[in-house]
Amino acid sequence: MKLKIDGKQNNPILPRAVEPLLADADAADLRVLVYAALRAADGEDFEAKDAAEALALTEGEVRSSVKFWRGAGLLGASRRPAADKAAAAEAAQPEAADAAAKTASDTGADKPLRDKRPMHLNSAELCRVAKENADFPALLHAAQQTAGWIFNESEIEIIAALYASLRLPGEFILSLIGYFVCKKEMPLRYVEKVAYDLCDKGITTPEALEEWLRRREERETNEGFVRRLFGLGQRALTEKEHAAVDSWFNLCGYGEDMVRAAYEKTVNTIGKASIAYASSILRAWHEAGYKTPADVEAAGQAKRAKPAAKGSGKQPQSFDTEDFFEKALRRSYGDTGDKS
Structure with a gap:
């Protein structure tokens, strides 16, 4: 090949x-x-x-x-x-x-389903699937209508394997085809691969699939926003960047407004966009309990306006926590050498 x-x-x-x-x-x-x-x-x-x-x-x-x-x-x-x-x-x-x-079964090896997929279903086996599963012909017809073309023999094999071997509900299979083939313009072989991977993860019901697709769409939307904001173009995110972006929206619970505020602070501080630097900022804001850009601004104003203690005989403190925070970030950014 x-x-x-x-x-x-x-x-x-x-x-x-x-x-x-x-x-x-x-x-x-x-x-x-x-x-x-x-x-x-x-x-x-x-x-x-x-x-x-x-x-x-x-x-x-x-x-x-x-x-x-x-x-x-x-x-x-x-x-x-x-x-x-x-x-x-x-x-x-x-x-x-x-x-x-x-052999793997006899030795008790817990192999993922994707390695156990049938290599080929001949005509007799396809007929047996149709005979033993009264709903299969209707599912095959609906799958072809959803995809928009008449399946060849190898594509019929895919549907038969997903339905008869993996025992996936027809609604589950049609949802996968509707999303990946129609919306994402991926081949049916890709749907097969995703289906086996989802089974490995225990996602086998239409409800679980709907939630998985929702989270996938949400992740793609968030990463698309970050890609545009940070000027990444068509470059794929690294594994570390994927994890960082996911933590911003899911672990910290922030929206686009807070990510944009961190981006602006990053550029204003180091002069260029950096996911690693912005991630440090967002983690610090999360630990401080800031939920909105207004919280960040209010905290900054309070620090700048905090009066020196009077009548204590002590000199006003010159320690600026905001300045310390930025310097610490610069040191961390410089030490790690992460320029992404």
């Missing part, structure tokens, strides 16, 4: 299409993608066995990740006959996958 990338002087350049998939790609998916990119840049074929050995993964994990990236249109089959033959031989070995799954 080959990776659909651009390259120059054997240096792989990942396409922009990777970015929207990063939030749902797990560590194995990312490792497989980078490995495939390096093999493509070197003009070499991608072999699941070699990838598993190089990445310390099982071949099942590699195949699962390959299906994920193939479904997103980033991995394609190699045009070389030898590679096609090898890929065909690999795809024709469901018995090996079943044996591996049985």
